[in-house]
Amino acid sequence: MTRPDIAIVVVTFNSAGLVADLVASLPTSEAFTWHLVVADNDSMDGTVQEVRAQAPAADVVQMGRNAGYAAGINAAVLAAGRRDAYLVLNPDVRLHAGCVEGLLDALDQPGVGIAVPRLSDGLGQLILSMRREPTVVRVLADLALGAERAGRIGTLGEVVSDPRRYDRSTSTPWAEGSTQLVSHACWEACGPWDESFFLYSEEADFDLRAGDLGYSTRYVPDARATHLEGGSAGSPPLWALLQVNRVRLHRKRNGRVAALAFWSAVVLRELSRACLGRPTSRAALAFLLDPRRLREPAGPWSLEPGHGRSLLHPASR
Structure with a gap:
């Protein structure tokens, strides 16, 4: 039986301090093969040199400008060529043992085109990563109740905020984009990520388009990763x-x-x-x-x- 071959694609920008721990967390499993491709958005802090020192076999795509997250993903996938799947990672993600295996198992399920793990922050706290499509009703629910409270009431909120829902495998309309395994079939059907968003909503756009075409996003609680998070809430x-x-x-x-x-x-x-x-x-x-x-x-x-x-x-x- 042929082992799955995946590309691990990472977009960096002044991420030199994150590279060593990212590379150290990459899988060592014999159940699949993988190749690292890094798209660098014109870093000025030695990120490219650090990638080459920590992962000499990696391919580095130098974008020549700060082109954004989606553009970096697209360039890295293009450079990776035909693979069975593409694992999109932020540079501040740390994969846990067995994470990729769990995501690959999810892609084997009928209709699944994207698999995402259970994410924790740097303190080990659950990250509320599952999302529903933005609507007027959900914005008004956020206004009236707050995002976390609205997200606990049925499907009212955009953020799935009930921690109990993160204990079981389920489909979600979209998920935060720091860690997503995309099947080749899904990528071919949906086309590249929309580069016009630069940062934020590009993963929502891609996951929702995938859903429109019959490729669901599957949340896998047994696949785990840490996302250190920069965060937008305070900026x-x-x-x-x-x-x-x-x-x-x-x-x-x-x-x-x-x-x-x-x-x-x-x-x-x-x-x-x-x-x-x-x-x-x-x-x-x-x-x-x-x-x-x-x-x-x-x-x-x-x-x-x-x-x-x-x-x-x-x-x-």
């Missing part, structure tokens, strides 16, 4: 970009008229929180009320005043 520009890209995703999937209602709900939610003094929501309002940011593809200019070079690396997811 005004990152939170603002996250909200703008949510609106852009909704418009892409539902059209301009429906997106106007969704935009209005997001503005209302951020306004209510800006009135409580949250700088993240004040930044989000500024972005949401700027037609250019809603109209143009996101990019490094979205994150800093003066359209400067972004200081963001993919670990900020």
